Amino acid sequence: xxxxxxxxIPLFRAAGIQVSLHWWWFVVALIEISYRRGAYTSVAWxxxxxxxxxxxxxxxxFGHALACRQTGGQADHIVLWPFGGVxxxxxxxxxxxxxxxxxxGPLVNVLLVPVLSGLIWARMRLGWGAGDxxxxxxxxxxxxxxxxxxxxxxxxxxxxxxxxxxxxLLWFVFxxxxxxxxxxxxxxxxxxxxxxxAILRMDLWLGLIVIFIGQQCVHGYRQAQALRxxxxxxxxxxxxxxxxxxxxxxxxIWLCPACGHRFDAFLTRGICPHCQTPLxxxxxxxxxxxxxxxxxxxxxxxxxSPVIDI
Numbered sequence: 265x266x267x268x269x270x271x272x273i274p275l276f277r278a279a280g281i282q283v284s285l286h287w288w289w290f291v292v293a294l295i296e297i298s299y300r301r302g303a304y305t306s307v308a309w310x311x312x313x314x315x316x317x318x319x320x321x322x323x324x325x326f327g328h329a330l331a332c333r334q335t336g337g338q339a340d341h342i343v344l345w346p347f348g349g350v351x352x353x354x355x356x357x358x359x360x361x362x363x364x365x366x367x368x369g370p371l372v373n374v375l376l377v378p379v380l381s382g383l384i385w386a387r388m389r390l391g392w393g394a395g396d397x398x399x400x401x402x403x404x405x406x407x408x409x410x411x412x413x414x415x416x417x418x419x420x421x422x423x424x425x426x427x428x429x430x431x432x433l434l435w436f437v438f439x440x441x442x443x444x445x446x447x448x449x450x451x452x453x454x455x456x457x458x459x460x461x462a463i464l465r466m467d468l469w470l471g472l473i474v475i476f477i478g479q480q481c482v483h484g485y486r487q488a489q490a491l492r493x494x495x496x497x498x499x500x501x502x503x504x505x506x507x508x509x510x511x512x513x514x515x516x517i518w519l520c521p522a523c524g525h526r527f528d529a530f531l532t533r534g535i536c537p538h539c540q541t542p543l544x545x546x547x548x549x550x551x552x553x554x555x556x557x558x559x560x561x562x563x564x565x566x567x568x569s570p571v572i573d574i
Contacts, residue, residue: 269282269284269341269352271287272285272286272345273285273286273287279326281339281341281342282340282341282342283342283343283344284341284342284344285343285344286344286345286346288345288346289345289346291346297311303401304401304402305397309402312402313402313405313409316402316405316406316409317409318344318349320373320376320406320409320410321344321349321413322349323372324349324370324372324417325344325349325350326351327369327372328351328366328368329353331364331368331369332353335360335361335365337353337354337355337356337361338354339351339352339354340352347472347473347476348413353365354552356552357440357552358551359443360432362428362431362432363429363432366425366429366432367425367429369417369425370417370425373410373413373414373417374414376410380410383403384403384407387399419454420450420454421451421455421458421477422447422454423480423481423484424477427450427454430447431444431447434447439495440491440550441494441495442488442492444484445488445489445492447484448481448484448485449485451481451484452485455478455481458470458474458477459471459474462474494517494549497513497514498514499511499512499513500512500514502530503530503560503561504560505548505550505560506553506555506560506562507553507555508548508550508551508553510548510550510551512529512530512546512548512549513549514528514531515528517529517549518543520539520543521541522541523536523539525537525539530546530557530560534557546560
């Protein structure tokens with residue numbers, strides 16, 4: 265299960281993105297810092313190393329969030345927690361938009377490699393902090409942390425970045441549902457291999473991460489099944505999404521926010537038949553964009569509705 269922003273402590277806001285820290289972070293931080301206490305002459309360096317880990321993770325997540333915004337998607341919250349970080353992003357339902365939103369995260373780690381390598385070079389060649397063994401160890405540890413996160417994240421195991429990149433590439437060929445189905449199946453194979461590795465190494469932390477990845481992989485598989493069922497539904501001929509131009513499927517898909525019943529919003533023109541609550545906007549199941557019912561009418565007719573900024 266992903267960490268909920270409601271269970272996190274707000275830290276700061278940057279570029280319109282709220283950064284929060286899950287309370288479990290403090291528990292795991294205390295354990296990790298205590299476990300590696302002998303690596304430095306002062307525990308302050310252990311704290312610095314752990315903070316460096318999450319600075320790298322935070323930059324990685326900002327890569328996802330800012331790239332998502334470049335594609336026209338939504339990204340307004342990042343949560344740091346013991347398993348790393350989660351950027352709550354909602355890119356447009358297009359393979360190119362999904363691909364850039366995901367690939368930008370590992371790209372940040374790639375860009376950090378020469379930066380950290382330059383600091384190591386400056387220490388060795390220019391003598392910047394050459395007399396401090398703790399500083400030398402800290403730089404090397406931070407370099408490996410960044411490279412390790414990069415290599416782990418680009419493994420083609422859904423829902424890791426590598427698995428989602430594979431899914432986005434498959435989307436160009438197989439479509440949204442089948443690409444997610446294939447990526448999930450590949451993910452199950454990867455989870456099994458990682459679980460065996462965790463058992464052989466007796467690595468509890470890796471085992472916990474694999475369990476989390478497996479849960480998300482199951483969620484992706486179920487989502488793929490739901491998308492495949494949606495693709496088989498008949499479509500309303502008299503409506504079209506203004507964003508992606510796809511006609512909406514027929515069926516009780518849309519949820520009433522007032523009474524919780526599902527209904528076909530296009531049979532009732534967006535009015536819940538159970539409680540008569542009108543939907544201000546109707547989300548498109550294909551691209552995720554939300555529009556009032558009259559915009560769906562005008563899009564089907566080929567017209568354009570004016571956009572007025574106040």
